[in-house]
Amino acid sequence: MLKAILPALTAIALVAGAASAQAGTIETIKSRGQLICGVNTGNPGFAQPDSKGVYTGFEVDQCRAVATAITGKADNVKYVPLTSQNRFTALQSGEVDMLARSATWSLTRESTLNLTFPVVTFYDGQAFMVTKKSGVKSAKALKGATVCALTGSTSELNLADFSRANKLEIKPVSYDSLDGARDAFLGGRCDAYTTDMSGLAATRAAISNPDDYVILPEVISKEPISVAVRQDDPAFIHAVRWTMYAMIEAEELGITAATVDQHMKDENPETKRLLGATPGLGTSMGLSDTWAADTIRQVGNYGESFERNIGTKTPLKLERGLNDLWTKGGLIYAPPFR
DSSP states (O other): OHHHHHHHHHHHHHHHHHHHHHTTHHHHHHHHTSEEEEEESOBTTTBEEOTTSOEESHHHHHHHHHHHHHHSOTTOEEEEEEOTTTHHHHHHHTSSSEEEEEEEOOHHHHHHSOEEOOOEEEEEOEEEEEEGGGOOOOGGGOTTOEEEEETTSHHHHHHHHHHHHTTOOOEEEEESSHHHHHHHHHTTSSSEEEEEHHHHHHHHHHSSOGGGEEEOSOOOOOEEEEEEEETTOHHHHHHHHHHHHHHHHHHHTTOOTTTHHHHTTOOOHHHHHHHTSSOSTTGGGTSOTTHHHHHHHHHOOHHHHHHHHTSTTSTTOOOOGGGSBGGGTSSBOOOOOO
């Protein structure tokens, strides 16, 4: 009898656990009426407040996308600016629902912080910036140099590894914020500045004399940038992951913010599933069937967000590169929507 009862009890427990997760972060956000999203204190192109405190940027769009998927409106977001030192603590403690703050997905971060990195949203790599007048052409010429870096970031570890591997005896000078590290370098307190390539591009774009600075050619690390969430709520993890993938899938299918309604009439099975014309995918995650259509309509597809915030026509002038669709030689693609 006991053997017969145990499978039933197990099934009940699994259903109860799923129901509990479903009633977790997603229901809290719906009840609250807004997503609480941790972002950078200021990183041009990615997350930057204007004079009125209104945030825009590539990572801000990720917050807006998840808010749309869950609440139906992209503006239902409270942004919490976080430093590299307090970002993960804020997420672990529940101060924020998710983190969209240039966080590199790494083994130790996932295994020791009890966080999940649901999807790579930007492929980056660490590099160095120097003044043009320094005459330095290669990072391997930085022997004995002082290098400004961000405390609590993978940049510190990568810098130490690069220095040790190349016997450069680099002297790191660490700061609590990107602003601090950047300003120290621009103020002449370090020979070089190191962070992700995107961060260096943002720095050059924001200063009045960008031609006086050079980004060295070496890329010394892999930096798969992902949004981050806690591991305790599978339903919310799924919602965040597949919202990011919905923006990617929309670009591949040629669906833009302006053409969503037109594509709602498509007979393409993939398009019908993505936009909810074939129902079921949204409700399986506790979302409406139009969650993806709503997100694309209000935020745009992945390519639109990239080009609007950090692309070649913005001050950052970033090429798509690895962040292009797989059909165009990049690494970006979504798993099947079925």
